[in-house]
Amino acid sequence: MSTDTKQSIQDKLASQMKAAHTALDTLKAKASIAKAQAELKAITDLQSQKDAIERKLNDLKKSEEPKYEQAKTDVESLIAALESSVKAIEAKLKAA
Amino acid sequence: MERMLVVVFDTQDNANDGSHVLQDLDTAGLIAVHAARIVTKGADGSTFVNNTRDGLPDAAMGGTALGTLIGMLGGPVGLAIGAAGGLVAGAAADFSRDRIAADFFSDVERSLQPGKSAVVAEIDEEDTDAVDARMHALGGFVIRRAFEDLADPTWERETDALRQRITRTKQSIEKKWTERSTR
Numbered sequence: 001m002s003t004d005t006k007q008s009i010q011d012k013l014a015s016q017m018k019a020a021h022t023a024l025d026t027l028k029a030k031a032s033i034a035k036a037q038a039e040l041k042a043i044t045d046l047q048s049q050k051d052a053i054e055r056k057l058n059d060l061k062k063s064e065e066p067k068y069e070q071a072k073t074d075v076e077s078l079i080a081a082l083e084s085s086v087k088a089i090e091a092k093l094k095a096a
Numbered sequence: 097m098e099r100m101l102v103v104v105f106d107t108q109d110n111a112n113d114g115s116h117v118l119q120d121l122d123t124a125g126l127i128a129v130h131a132a133r134i135v136t137k138g139a140d141g142s143t144f145v146n147n148t149r150d151g152l153p154d155a156a157m158g159g160t161a162l163g164t165l166i167g168m169l170g171g172p173v174g175l176a177i178g179a180a181g182g183l184v185a186g187a188a189a190d191f192s193r194d195r196i197a198a199d200f201f202s203d204v205e206r207s208l209q210p211g212k213s214a215v216v217a218e219i220d221e222e223d224t225d226a227v228d229a230r231m232h233a234l235g236g237f238v239i240r241r242a243f244e245d246l247a248d249p250t251w252e253r254e255t256d257a258l259r260q261r262i263t264r265t266k267q268s269i270e271k272k273w274t275e276r277s278t279r
Contacts, residue, residue, distance in 0.1 A: 042269040049262050056255065067251075074255045081259060085266040092273060 001068065009072060010061055016079050017057060020050055023086050030093050039089055046085055053078045098243045099221060100161060100200070103236040104207045104214045108136050108146075110234055111213035117230045118217060126226045131162050132217035135169055137210045143170035161243070162218045168201055169208065200241045207237055 024047050031039040056078060060071045101118075105111040111134045122129040134146040145166055208214050215236075221227060224240070231238050 038269060038272040042265050045265045046262070049258060049265065052258050052261075056258070059251070071251065074251075078255065078258060078262065081262040081266075085262060085269075088266060089269065092269075 001065065006068070010057070013057055013060075013075060013079060016083070017050065017054055020079070020082055020086055023090065024050060027086070027089055027093060031089075034093065036093070039093060042085075042089060046082065046089075050082060053082060097221065099219055099240050100165065100243065101217045101219050101227065102165075102204050102207075102214050102239040103227075103231045104204075104212055104239070105234065105236050106212060108134065108213040110236065111136070111215050114215045114231055114234050114236050117234065118215060118219070118227070121226055121230065126221070126223075128220040130218040130220065132215060132219075133162070133166060134213055135166055135208065135216055136213040137208050139210050141170075141210055162216060165201070165204070165216060169205065200239070203239050207239060 024043055028040065028043045031043055053075065056075050060068070060075050063071045103114050105114055115132060115134055118129055118132060121127045136144045136146070138144060204214070228238055
């Protein structure tokens with residue numbers, strides 16, 4: 001895998017992480033206003049999990065073949081799981 | 097490249113020669129031998145371990161991949177230290193056991209038949225030619241595995257744990273919503 005391809009993959013993942021960070025901040029503000037304690041706790045947990053994924057993304061940047069491909073797949077699946085959780089809370093707070 | 101090396105010989109004398117060759121290659125700067133032992137399978141299947149000249153004491157072998165491999169082959173080093181050394185050494189032994197891929201262990205176990213001896217070593221080599229040529233000349237059968245080719249158990253454990261945490265967070269909030277909606 002070329003360095004450019006790796007950079008492009010990492011940029012895309014970093015962009016997804018930034019979007020998740022912004023979404024969690026927005027959700028936290030909404031949940032605080034609504035005094036939605038359960039949602040606030042879940043958002044705080046997700047923020048800590050997002051930080052852990054960011055550390056994994058940094059590890060991915062340093063990893064070499066043949067481990068790179070598996071590490072990329074793992075980070076992508078973690079981000080997808082995080083995004084799914086964020087969207088579920090977004091939908092619920094919107095409906096409330 | 098850091099590798100686990102196993103060279104199986106028909107006799108212990110040949111394994112001793114193989115061990116000396118390995119140390120000579122280290123002295124010549126062609127490879128670096130981090131630790132090595134000679135493992136012999138007796139005719140009754142029992143396992144004997146002899147020291148080489150690497151200088152690493154048995155007490156330091158328990159948490160190493162080499163010590164664990166010897167323990168898995170029935171030798172005393174990995175298991176004895178793992179059991180006697182308490183949680184930390186035990187955890188180190190678990191980690192090392194993870195690093196020894198099952199297929200690698202099967203290859204070694206299959207080759208090390210009763211009556212045969214093997215030089216087992218953790219080495220660093222850039223090129224496999226030097227070791228292969230010298231060991232084949234002594235009648236040795238070479239099995240090696242690069243540590244970096246093996247799965248990284250720490251990464252896998254952390255990733256799985258993180259995935260489970262995210263799933264649990266989502267499930268816990270969904271459970272709260274279900275409880276609210278049924279009130």
